[in-house]
Amino acid sequence: MMPGAIRCGCGILLLALVATSSRADETADPQQLLAQMASAMRDLDYDGSFIYEHDGRVDTLRVFHAGGVDERERLISLNGARREVVRNSRSITSVQPNQLPTVFGAESNRRLVPLVPEARAEGLQENYTLRLIGEDRIAGFSAQVIDVQATDKYRYSYRLWLEKNSHLLLRSMLLDADQHSLQQLMFVALNIGGHVNETDLALSEVPARTIAAQAQEVLLTTPSEWKLGELPAGFSMSARRGPADATNNAEHWLLSDGVANVSVYLEPANTAPGVLTQGKISRGVLNVFVRNLNGYQVTALGEVPPATVEKIADALTHAAPAVAH
Template sequence: MKGFATRIVLSMVFALAGPVCAESADARAMLNQMSAAIRSLDYQGSFAYQHAGRVDTLRVFHAGGAVERERLISLNGPRSEVIRNGRNVTCIQPDGSATVYVNGSGRGLLPLVPDASSRPLGDQYDVSISGSDRVAGYLADIIDVTPRDAFRYGYRLWLDQGTRLLLRSTVLDSEKRVLEQFMFVSLEIGKLPDETELVPGQRELKTTAAAASDEAELRGASEWRVNKPPTGFALVSARRSGLAEKPTEHLVYSDGLASVSIYIEPRNENAADMTTMAGRGTLNIYTYTEGDLRYTVLGDVPVATVTAMARSIGRNTQPRAESR
């Protein structure tokens, strides 16, 4: 077992060192192929996920198609499961309690998958093929996604040479330090899971439904905007909660790979004036109050990014929008 662990560590070290990167016109196309493969392919396997100072091992079952179905099971620590059927997600705790909610983003359950399909990737990243490796028995091309400034993280991605399925992913800071990573240790690509592998393992569940989101897309311009977002970030979504007397606005900015959510909502009457900065792994959250409003900026981006956006939020001078 010690020898196997040593080989894994050595493989990770050598892969991270890698050969000198060579620019490739095909590398950006591979990112789009990766996004399509994760959604459309059938596969099942086990992977290790290093994050927030710990390592989890999990097993995933995935059935691709127009309506994706997948199931994620923890293999160490207390047993928990996550079941996804299209946009419906069920989180099951060790005691059998389950919460069902709607996943508005439609994203899958694999961690550290860069969203390369939301909008074209701009000039803020250098994307290159930096060599090849072997992961979970599959030959992989290594893609380096290197940011050109400190407002976004970098990625090193291992893509199966045949299907372009993501086999391993590491997230790097500006000093090339690994923040989080996941890697398949066993995998079967093209194997459709059995029906029993896509449903909860426990027969009796205490299920509750999470509060449904009442957000609606805005027609026209938002009441708010980021006046000076970091280069490359552009508004891709503006939504408003329609039920509250003073509704919350939710803006999403993206650079084609990273995204940042901004919430502007009524301030709690008893809340003190304060600014907080919190982070865990790759996620950073900046929150502050001003007047009768609270502003929250969060995303899998560096501290500099959420800070710059939070300090640049202002009223939009364009006509106020209506919810659809």
């Protein structure tokens, strides 16, 4: 066979491979891939190192994760002062330099790896445009790249790289309305499906004592004195909680659009913590808006644009008499 024929044959084979890949991309369902990503992050065993770019700094971290019913994970900083966080089904323990370890109540959907959107199916495509935009290679793994594009100014967009076989998240970028990166993480080394040792999931040192971050919250079932008006499109309440000790009329509402989450704290003004009494504050992509209403402090915060927390805080009305001072 002549060399030209060989080159021609290779070219035809390459075109066939490209065409097959293109057809697979066209038939893939981005929403299904996002659901598979959520399952993979929860159910698989994996460990790896990743870089996390945020708030003008770059951190290098290592994660150990044991999936399944008794999901557990541990996150360790690899640069700067040593910090680590351990999570299980009951609690989250955070160890920071020169501080006693702090224990928080666990939430089933709170992950230690940042920039992993929940991507719940309800209303997702009404507020985001989902597109499979190509393939890439991250940490030695082939990846499918998905754009989760916000349709208005009330939410950020994501670009996600998912490992082709397991659908585990390999890289994530949070994007503003101009498609500029606000935060991103990327795995640089990763082991998927390997055994994670018990010692890898425990704190490096057993603390002599710990402190509790705050009183545990419980789900509230009694009628609320608060009402919600017009919210940013797609947002609705996903949970309503309050302090377990019920020492005051404080409530904690969780709102979501299926990807982005906002917390709203409703507390009597004379018991609300913090120094901000009115107005807005931003820390990286975390935005906070506080207003006083009828003797209460309303605080809305989340990794959403400033307009979102302000609109949500302004949507709250209080039906009960003013709190006595």
